[in-house]
Amino acid sequence: MSSSTSSDPDRRTWLKAVAAGLIPVALGGALAVPQARQALARVLQPTPPLDGLRLSGPWLNSPPLDAAALRGKVVVVCFWTYSCINSLRVLPYLRAWQARYRDRGLVVIGVHTPEFRFERDPANVRQSVRDLDVGFPVVLDGDRRIWSAFGNNAWPAFHFFGADGRLYGHVDGEGGYDASERRIQALLSQTPGPVVASPLSTISGSGPEAAADWDSLGSGETYIGYGQADAFASPGGFRRDVEHLYRAPDRLALNRWRLTGGWTAGEEFAVGAVAGRIAHRFHARDLHMVLAPDTPERPVRYRVRIDGAPPGADHGWDVAPDGSGVVREPRMHQLVRQSRPVADRTFEIEFLDPGVRAYVFTFG
Structure with a gap:
């Protein structure tokens, strides 16, 4: 329950200034609230x-x-x-x-x-x-x-x-x-x-x-780290911050995704062990993933399959027609660009080396 006293807005202003790093916490209440308000306005809302x-x-x-x-x-x-x-x-x-x-x-x-x-x-x-x-x-x-x-x-x-x-x-x-x-x-x-x-x-x-194919876009941004993840289909859900051997569900419904093999699910990303896989049932022309090597000096090879087969003409910018690719630096990787009329497809990526960080799926 909030109080109606006039000092509460001043107190909140002071706390915001401390939280923003504009007033050292060590100073405690040594600075007056008007000074806090002026500092906050000057730094966070500069003019012009x-x-x-x-x-x-x-x-x-x-x-x-x-x-x-x-x-x-x-x-x-x-x-x-x-x-x-x-x-x-x-x-x-x-x-x-x-x-x-x-x-x-x-x-x-x-x-x-x-x-x-x-x-x-x-x-x-x-x-x-x-x-x-x-x-x-x-x-x-x-x-x-x-x-x-x-x-x-x-x-x-x-x-x-x-x-x-x-x-x-x-x-x-x-x-x-x-x-x-x-x-x-x-x-x-x-x-x-x-x-x-x-x-x-x-x-x-x-x-x-290239601009997204908005008329065919039926899948949305999907985070892999448990902090924002949803639609996760592996049985038993996440095991947070510990390595766990995940298995596939009997069926992967549209706009659901899964892990299989060894993964450590973190808040922002999941880290894969050897032969770790991720699959997503999606509907979009393009599928992307933000991926990074856990160690910059150790690239991670991967192999992409669409409905169980190499992507061929449906390969993305970062994938060869045979489905092969490498994660060398932290960035977004385009893994699928459907060349035929867009349909529901099952995407799977298998990592052939340990240490990949998988952050998010995006579509276009």
Whole structure:
């Protein structure tokens, strides 16, 4: 039961400031609540809004940027993370907008806010930025300080700023790209310079960056770590944080998944032993998994089967037609892209070496 005394909001403000690391816990109550409130507002809700970009780092492809450095520029701030399929599918649009409108005054900024722990490692992000041909400025937001300052709640999310530094709207998730480009054109048209061409860009992605087949998408994101897992079908459920020999159910229903063989189920991921397998009964054109080697120096070989056979023409970007592939670094792997009309299929992946970390299934 909550109290109605006037001191409760002040107390909550002080506690939030301590929790955010803005007031050292060792100071106890030495700082007055108004000071806590001012510190919280200054750091978590900076003014002007683009100064929120100061809260994290380091920066890739650019020196640090803030409101002063971006004065007079139209800015698109996109929150993304490199192992997220939804984030990967927006990269063709960000690259195209940057290339087309950069000389007219547009700055595209990627705020890389991680979902998984391995995405907090600057070396992993630097490598992914190179591999994904991301040429626009990227700031690493490992503690979600920029995310909080912007009030963000989705990957991906677009925030559109005019040359005056004011926010002119945001879009959560994929889609609406034509409207987003028209918004960019409208904001650029308010700045000095040549007339902005009105035709929209023709943009398409390839491989994992291709748009999802939304009309055939009948399966949703499925986490493997027990912290967010659901639809788990192996008999007996999870054995948390201990190695366990899992067995297959008699039948795998649509949008259910299972482990077989030796696995240690953790909160964020499951770690496989030799010959560990994962299966998922799904309905989608594309199937992806976020996978990582438990030890960076030890790649993990795998073999994919669809309905018990090698994938052939239905193999994904990271799989050969015979179903073979290797996990070398922590990232999203595209394992299936159906070339025929989409149907319910049973996907299975067998790991031929120990030490894989399996995080999540995603579809497209």
